[in-house]
Amino acid sequence: MSALIQKLEFYFQYPFVQYALIVGVLIALCSSLLGVTLVLKRFSLIGDGLSHVAFGAMAIASVLHLANDLLLVLPITILCAIVLLCAGQNTRICGDSAIAMLSVSTLAMGYLLMNLFASGPNLSGDVCSTLFGSTSILTLTSDEVALCAVLSLLIVILFILFYNKLFAVTFDENFAQATGLHVRRSNLLIAVVIATVIVLAMNLVGSLLVSALIVFPALSAMRLCKSFLSVTICSALLSVFCALTGILISILAGTPVGSTIVATDLGAFCIVYVIARLSGR
Template sequence: MIDKLVFYFQYPFVRYALIVGVLIALCSSLLGVTLVLKRFSFIGDGLSHVAFGAMAVASVLNLTNNMLFILPVTVLCAILLLRTGQNTKIKGDAAIAMISVGALAIGYLLMNIFSTGPNLSGDVCSTLFGSTSILTITSEQVKLCGVLSVIVVVLFIMFYNKIFCVTFDETFAKATGMKTQIYNLIIAVITAVIIVLAMNLVGSLLISALIIFPALSAMRIFKTFFSVTVCSVIISVICAMAGIVMSILAGTPVGSTIVATDIAAFFISSIIGKAAGRI
């Protein structure tokens, strides 16, 4: 097995896939704790459906670099989702359902009407559940992912205290004069960027797993916000690396293998948490 790994890591595309997977896991786990605690877990699912619709439009338009189209559309929908969720007539969960289902349906409709390939079912399946495209990424895509990942990490570190306040007691933070809408907007935009980055890795339907599972696993063991965030990052990165390596060795889908690894880590963390509680 070690010889096989050494053989595969001689190829640049395998190293690129591992680098991108680690960066995506790092970014998604940072915001995962905040989204889980704010009951915004499904915002990732909603925005992933929006990204699917944007990808369908980009494929119909035959855009050479679909990232330039998907990213702005997803960020715009994240802002729209935040604004709509604050409307008293349309609650947050209804807004997520409305936008996500609408984008998913329109995307699939466009892919059917303006089919760009002979295997429509395969294209849709690979977009929803991930594909081997993570193993065909170029050095330019790796650099783009690296730049966006650095931006996400820097924003999270810069506004860490503000995000902490908005996460735990938004009403009190607003009463003290903090502009909570701005920081909620930052959270929504960062989440949209993470969604777009993760689409090629796990597919639009499995993105929420990268955000939710590491955070829930860390919460089984630790109790403070900082320790949970750090533990979530460590678990997410380890699971991403293990999932990519196992998918290469076993020939399984990359996205599904990473999510399965995250699920296993969640059960292990639950056992550790219960054992620590008894002690």
């Protein structure tokens, strides 16, 4: 045990490990806050769809040789999130069909673009790294950490400020509208925030595994708690704990960071499920 602690102390001396832990905690926190709303609104798979959109946008940025791909990836992902969340109910192709269509189309187009205009010799490595995260979280620069911190702070502040509106929109949009709430504006806010979270989370777990960060903590928390506030707090705590544990396990054992975090989330869900069953919840 002391050897393990010594090894962790040794690893913590490296700035990139500290960056990984900071960014991991921030992303886990933000994704879990929004996760509760998305799960309750039955938009669990929107994370998957938008992360594929982000992958497609990243491919375009790569083809265009953009110095900072975030400038393109973030607006495109936000735009698609708005289309899915705000216009989804009023179009002919709606709900899960729209998510599925957008998801596979952007994934396919992204891969096609990367193949046609490959920017380097290791295309498969490039794609694999984007899809599964690999060690992206351990290769962050201080600027990227700062950007992530600012965006995360902004998301938390927005969540706290608009908590009541989010609560109303999450459970009953019609009732919220009847009480004079601007439902479309609230959905727009959710769309912008969730797109930002997903673009940030791609660094942590890769685009294929983003949904896990959104869905697992919320579902686990719903097994333990009943009110919206308690579920949100429990979800945030679980998500941060699992992200930290996953990152630490992966750097100690040399396993892929993204899949280790998701495995930790799955493990936590199973434990919580058993606890809830045993306690009769």
